[in-house]
Amino acid sequence: MAEHEHEHVRVAVVGSGFGGLGAAVxxxxxxxxxxxxxxxxxxxxxxxxxxxxxxCACDVPSHLYSFSFxxxxxxxxxxxxxxxxxxxxxxxxxxxxxxxxxxxxxxVKKMTWDGQELRWEIETSSGRLTADFVVSATGPLxxxxxxxIPGLDTFPGKVFHSARWDHDYDLRGKRVAMVGTxxxxxxxxxxxxxxxxxxxxxxxxxxxxxPRIDRAISGAERRLHRAVPLTTQLRRxxxxxxxxxxxxAFTKHPGELGLVExxxxxxxxxxxxxxxxxxxxxxxYRIGCKRILLSSDYYPALARPNVDxxxxxxxxxxxxxxxxxDGTETEVDAIVFGTxxxxxxxxxxxxxxxxxxxxxxxxxxxGMEALRGASAAGFPNWMTxxxxxxxxxxxxxxxxxxxxxxxxxxFVRQLDVLGGRVALDARPSAVHAWNRRVQERMKRTVWNTGxxxxxxxxxxxxxxxxxxxxxxxxxxxxxxxDLAEYAVLRPGTEVSTDEQGTVEAAV
Numbered sequence: 001m002a003e004h005e006h007e008h009v010r011v012a013v014v015g016s017g018f019g020g021l022g023a024a025v026x027x028x029x030x031x032x033x034x035x036x037x038x039x040x041x042x043x044x045x046x047x048x049x050x051x052x053x054x055x056c057a058c059d060v061p062s063h064l065y066s067f068s069f070x071x072x073x074x075x076x077x078x079x080x081x082x083x084x085x086x087x088x089x090x091x092x093x094x095x096x097x098x099x100x101x102x103x104x105x106x107x108v109k110k111m112t113w114d115g116q117e118l119r120w121e122i123e124t125s126s127g128r129l130t131a132d133f134v135v136s137a138t139g140p141l142x143x144x145x146x147x148x149i150p151g152l153d154t155f156p157g158k159v160f161h162s163a164r165w166d167h168d169y170d171l172r173g174k175r176v177a178m179v180g181t182x183x184x185x186x187x188x189x190x191x192x193x194x195x196x197x198x199x200x201x202x203x204x205x206x207x208x209x210x211p212r213i214d215r216a217i218s219g220a221e222r223r224l225h226r227a228v229p230l231t232t233q234l235r236r237x238x239x240x241x242x243x244x245x246x247x248x249a250f251t252k253h254p255g256e257l258g259l260v261e262x263x264x265x266x267x268x269x270x271x272x273x274x275x276x277x278x279x280x281x282x283x284x285y286r287i288g289c290k291r292i293l294l295s296s297d298y299y300p301a302l303a304r305p306n307v308d309x310x311x312x313x314x315x316x317x318x319x320x321x322x323x324x325x326d327g328t329e330t331e332v333d334a335i336v337f338g339t340x341x342x343x344x345x346x347x348x349x350x351x352x353x354x355x356x357x358x359x360x361x362x363x364x365x366x367g368m369e370a371l372r373g374a375s376a377a378g379f380p381n382w383m384t385x386x387x388x389x390x391x392x393x394x395x396x397x398x399x400x401x402x403x404x405x406x407x408x409x410x411f412v413r414q415l416d417v418l419g420g421r422v423a424l425d426a427r428p429s430a431v432h433a434w435n436r437r438v439q440e441r442m443k444r445t446v447w448n449t450g451x452x453x454x455x456x457x458x459x460x461x462x463x464x465x466x467x468x469x470x471x472x473x474x475x476x477x478x479x480x481x482d483l484a485e486y487a488v489l490r491p492g493t494e495v496s497t498d499e500q501g502t503v504e505a506a507v
Contacts, residue, residue: 006128006129007036007127007129007130008119008129008130008131009034009035009036009129009130009131009132010032010034010035010131010132010133011027011032011034011035011036011131011132011133011134011135011412012035012036012038012120012122012129012131012133012134012135013027013035013036013037013038013134013135013137014037014038014108014134014135014136014137014138014348015037015038015039015046015136015137015138015139015142016037016039016041016044016045016046016093016102016137017044017045017046017047017048017049017089017137017139017142018046018067018089018139018397018398018401019046019137019139019385019386019401019404020037020039020044020046020135020137020385021037021044021089021092021093021096021098022067022137022385022398022401022402022405023037023135023137023385023405023408024037024096024098024101025067025069025070025092025096025098026405026408026409027409027412028096028097028098029409030409030412030413032412033101035101036101036102036103036129036131037098037101037102037103038103038106038107038108038122038124039102039103039104039105039106040105040106040107040108040125041104041105042104042105043090043104044089044090044093044102045086045089045090046089046139046141046142047139047141047142047163048082048085048086048089049086050142050163050164051082051141051162051163051165051184052082052083052165052167053162053163053165053184053187053188053191054165054187054188054191054192055187055188055190055191056081056082056184056187057079057080057081057082057187058079058080058081058082058085059079059183059212059293059294060079060395060396060397061078061079061239062075062077062078062079062080062084062085063075063232063235063236063239064236064239064240064243064395064396064398064399065080065085065396065397065398066088066398067092067398067402068236068398068402070091070092070095070096071225071229071232071233071236072088072091072232073222073225073226073229073232074222074225074226075217075222076216076217077214077215077216077217078213078214078215078217079212079214079294103124103126105125105126106124106125106126106127107124107125108122108123108124108348108351109123109124109125109351110122110123110351110352110353111123111134111351111352111353111382112353113353113354113355113379113380113382114130115355115489116491116492117130117421117491118132118380118381118421118422118423118489118490118491119131119132119381120132120133120134120381120382122134132381132415132423133381133382133383133411133412133415134381134382134383135383135384135385135408136348136352136382136383136384136385137384137385137386138346138347138348139385139386140341140342140343140346140386140391140465141163141341141343142341142347143341143342143346143347144161144162144163144164144337144339144340144341144342145339145340145341145342146161146337146339147179147314147337147339149314149315149316149317150315150316150317151316151317151318151319152317152335154317154319155317155319155320155335156319156320157320157332157333157334157335158333158334158335159334159335159337160335160336160337161336161337161338161339162180162184162185162188162336162337162338163184163341169334171192171195171196171334172195172196173195173196173197174196174197174332174333174334175196175197175198175200175330175331175332175333175334176192176196176198176199176200176332176333176334176335176336177200177202177314177322177330177332177334177335177336178199178200178201178202178336178338179202179313179314179335179336179337179338179339180202180203180204180337180338180339180340181201181203181204181205181206181207181338182207182291182293182338182339182340182455183291183293184338185201185338186207186209186293186295186298187295188336188338189201189298189301189302189307190295190297190298190300190301193301193304193306193307196306197306198306198307198308198330198332199306199307199308200307200308200310200322200330200332201302201307201308201309201310202310202312202313202314202322202324203280203281203309203310203311203312204312204313205283205285205290205452205453206280206281206282206283206311207283207290207291207292207293208261208264208283208287208288208290208292208293209264209267209268209292209293209294209295209298209299210260210263210264210267210292210293210294211267211294211295211296212294212295212296213296214296240395240396240399240471243394243395243396243471244395244470244471244472246394247394247395247469247470249288249446250288250393250394250445250446250447251441251444251445251446251468251469252444252445254286254288254444254445254446254449254450257286257287257288257446260287260288260292261286261287264287264292265282267299268281268282268299271299271300271303272299272302272303273303274303277302277303277309280309280311281299281302281309283452284451285450285451285452286446286449286450286451286452287446287450288393288394288446288447288450289446289447289449289450289451289452289454290450290452290454290455290456291393291454292393292394308330310324310326310328310330311326312324312325312326312328313325317335320332320333322335340455341455343455343456343465344367344368344455344456344457344458344459344464344465345361345458345459346360346361346368348360349361349364349368352379352382354376354378354379354380354382355378355379355380355425356378358378360376360379363376363377363378363379364376366460367458367460367462367464368387368388368458368464369388369389369431369432369434369435369464370384370387370388370389370426370431371426371430371431371434371485372407372434372477372478373386373387373388373389373390373400373404373467373474373478374387374404374407374408374411374478375424375425375426375431375486376426376431377425377426377427377428377430377431378425378428379425379426380423380424380425380489381415381423381424381425383404383407383408383411385401385404385405385408386400386401386404387404388435388464388465389435389438389463389464389465389466389467389468390404390467390474391456391465391466391467392466392467392471393446393447393456393466395471396471399471399475400467400471400474402475403471403474403475403477403478404478406475406478406479407478407479407480407481410479410480410481411424411481413481414481414483418488420490421490421491422488422489422490423488423489424481424483424486424487424488424489425486425487425489426485426486427485427486427487430484430485430486438467438468439462439463441468441469442463442466442468445463445466445468447463447466447468448463
């Protein structure tokens with residue numbers, strides 16, 4: 001990137017997963033071509049590039065887990081696998097001619113706001129550049145979280161996280177410890193169980209699991225979708241509508257989920273005949289409090305004779321022995337961590353320095369919050385895709401991403417309307433007001449009342465991850481940028497925050 005050493009662009013997008021590629025497409029559609037997409041890896045795909053573990057697939061139907069502006073009539077299954085989703089993102093990159101904008105192997109090391117020039121100074125692993133506007137699309141599932149287990153550094157065998165799968169290591173005939181029972185683990189377990197000599201599953205909290213009604217999409221269906229594109233839209237609309245109708249139970253009436261719990265228990269009882277194992281696998285919290293997992297082969301795999309379920313977390317490692325919190329010990333050759341990601345403590349936040357010289361991580365030390373899930377106070381012309389409280393517990397994140405892209409597009413339009421060198425900085429009062437409304441609605445949701453501790457909650461127990469409403473509501477809330485919620489900055493403007501948390505600009 002020597003030729004880009006002193007490059008200045010109008011927009012810098014960070015990340016090339018669904019959020020980053022979607023932002024790039026939207027910018028082009030808005031007539032903006034002066035932008036780059038900074039990607040730390042050597043190809044696009046985000047979490048669907050990084051997660052290539054055995055059995056990796058999406059738990060949202062494919063026709064809903066794709067861009068509305070880039071429908072794919074050729075999804076091979078109702079729930080497609082990782083390789084098909086990654087191939088889809090490569091096609092989107094080509095169809096919308098995004099490759100000239102991509103900067104691979106360009107990990108963002110630091111982003112600093114220059115209040116005099118009203119631009120962001122960006123240091124990457126391949127050079128420096130400046131940008132008027134930054135769209136951070138690093139995503140919440142990008143940096144794996146590995147617990148600090150005493151003795152882990154002395155383990156003589158193989159260790160890796162599900163998002164950094166070592167395909168050169170052969171698990172066949174090995175004794176394997178699987179740590180965690182989240183969405184990745186329930187796909188990995190049935191995929192590797194037939195090949196390993198022994199599989200020990202460390203389960204701190206059992207998940208609620210429902211059958212995954214997956215099937216191959218027939219050639220006739222695919223031909224119909226290609227010939228009559230409206231049928232793809234109708235299919236997507238039906239899938240969306242069903243999930244919108246389910247939201248009320250999660251957000252307002254968690255008590256209604258008892259029937260779904262009974263269905264889940266029956267699903268388990270059909271396969272798990274051993275009462276002791278069934279007791280281990282039965283959650284003691286309301287269904288939906290953690291993400292409901294979909295699998296039709298997880299329980300059958302756990303019932304196999306070469307699988308042991310340890311109803312306790314991994315507490316320490318002594319040589320090749322893994323020891324659970326309840327004292328259970330077993331020798332293994334490999335440890336696979338399915339322990340999730342840094343979701344409520346986004347690593348990118350450590351690298352973003354705002355108008356007052358503080359990092360975003362420092363600003364968010366008491367919990368993440370952003371205006372309409374996008375703008376943080378003190379970080380002008382900086383926006384995050386899949387920001388605080390934009391996650392979903394029961395539907396497709398692509399719906400939320402597209403809503404945030406609408407907001408991003410209007411943000412850029414507002415800058416154009418204002419004209420000249422200008423920046424918009426979210427007012428603290430607006431950020432706090434938005435966050436108060438979100439947290440007030442959160443109080444009665446199943447994610448807060450269901451009796452579980454999930455990855456949706458931050459260290460203080462506050463849900464900074466999930467959107468407590470429908471995707472339709474969020475779309476309406478992010479259709480336009482309200483300039484009253486922002487301070488307008490011009491060159492020579494100093495920004496100060498008064499005691500009420502409102503921003504005052506003085507020349």
